[in-house]
Amino acid sequence: MDASKARANETNYEGERPTAQDKSLTGVERTFENDEIIVSKTDLKGRMTYVNDVFLKLADYTESECLGEPHSKIRNPDMPRCIFKLLWDTIEDGKEIFAYVVNRSANGDHYWVLAHVTPSRDASGNVVGYHSNRRVPDRQILDNTIIPLYKNLLAEEQKHANAKDGMEAGFKMVVDLLAENNMEYDEFIAGLM
Numbered sequence: 001m002d003a004s005k006a007r008a009n010e011t012n013y014e015g016e017r018p019t020a021q022d023k024s025l026t027g028v029e030r031t032f033e034n035d036e037i038i039v040s041k042t043d044l045k046g047r048m049t050y051v052n053d054v055f056l057k058l059a060d061y062t063e064s065e066c067l068g069e070p071h072s073k074i075r076n077p078d079m080p081r082c083i084f085k086l087l088w089d090t091i092e093d094g095k096e097i098f099a100y101v102v103n104r105s106a107n108g109d110h111y112w113v114l115a116h117v118t119p120s121r122d123a124s125g126n127v128v129g130y131h132s133n134r135r136v137p138d139r140q141i142l143d144n145t146i147i148p149l150y151k152n153l154l155a156e157e158q159k160h161a162n163a164k165d166g167m168e169a170g171f172k173m174v175v176d177l178l179a180e181n182n183m184e185y186d187e188f189i190a191g192l193m
Helices: 005-007 053-059 080-091 139-158 163-180 185-192
Strands: 038-042 047-052 097-103 110-121 126-133
Touching: 038 053, 038 097, 047 053, 080 097, 080 110, 080 139, 097 139, 097 185, 139 163, 139 185, 163 185
Parallel strands: none
Antiparallel strands: 038 047, 038 126, 097 110, 110 126
16 A cells, blocks of 8 residues: 555544644645646635645545535644735635645645635625635745745744734734835735746
């Protein structure tokens, strides 16, 4: 049996597969091909309504383990919460966003993506959910810009005993950094792409 099938058959003491939150991080980075696109869709509350095969392969979950579950199921604790605040504020305002995100596989591995998240609308133009396409990010951008930035944001968030206060402090740090450089978030990301 290959390693990925072995991981898929892991169970916890209650006979259920552990969630990403049950697992510590392995430090192992998963990768995917430049021509592969991770796709997921959620309802307005962030519960998954669709995931493609590339998503399932990297996240190491089955479709039934994902559908109806919060997208935060694959949240990596090394991902600053303030970036998710920025993401949610943007898409709830009806706008699209690009963001670099590190996700967590079921076994604790991680994988980096460049996510494009946009509202999904019905025929009347009402937002009914969200659609995300994720591509392979540029490694040099990750190593030279995103990872150091996210480490600083995480350090700021972790200075606060209250998670919400930490997220707000990290968010303020992002806003201040952008203001110092006289740019908006989307200009910052576009400059990296």
